[in-house]
Amino acid sequence: MHNFQACLKDGTVLCKLLNTLNGEPLVKRINAQKMAFKQMENIEQFIKGCKTFGLKDGDIFQTADLYECQNMSQVIVSLYAVSSVSIKQGWEGPSIGLKLSSKNVREFSDEVLNAGKTVIGLQSGTNKGASQAGMNIGKTRNIMD
DSSP, rough: HHHHHHHHHTTTHHHHHHHHSSSOSSSSSOOOOOOOOHHHHHHHHHHHHHHHHTTOOOGGOOOHHHHSSSOOOHHHHHHHHHHHHHHTTTTSSSSSSSSOOOOOOOOOOHHHHHHHTTTOOOOOOOOOOOOTOOOOOSSOOOOOO
């Protein structure tokens, strides 16, 4: 895991990835310097770019998660989320994420809607012949005064 973290720690690979997936640069300036605050600035730029790209706040890691190797699993979750959003936005290259769902609007006539109201779905259950008569669970307890 530390080798993986070392490859991403300076943030340049992440920024280049996001710019490539977006088509136009979301991260305008990528610092190539090896100073700690410049590397953390790259990671911050990547995080801001992810929000602009369409990721939800729960999918994005914090700078310390990557830079200090505190929560690498959240970094991986973020990379999967970036891939999923890129697929939804039309990326056709290699990806690791899942395809996000898209809107599927359906139009039904009033006749079909009214016919559906008369059907009792099995998910909601049925009460035909249902009773608790004869059900014994465990040993019966006699309560005496």
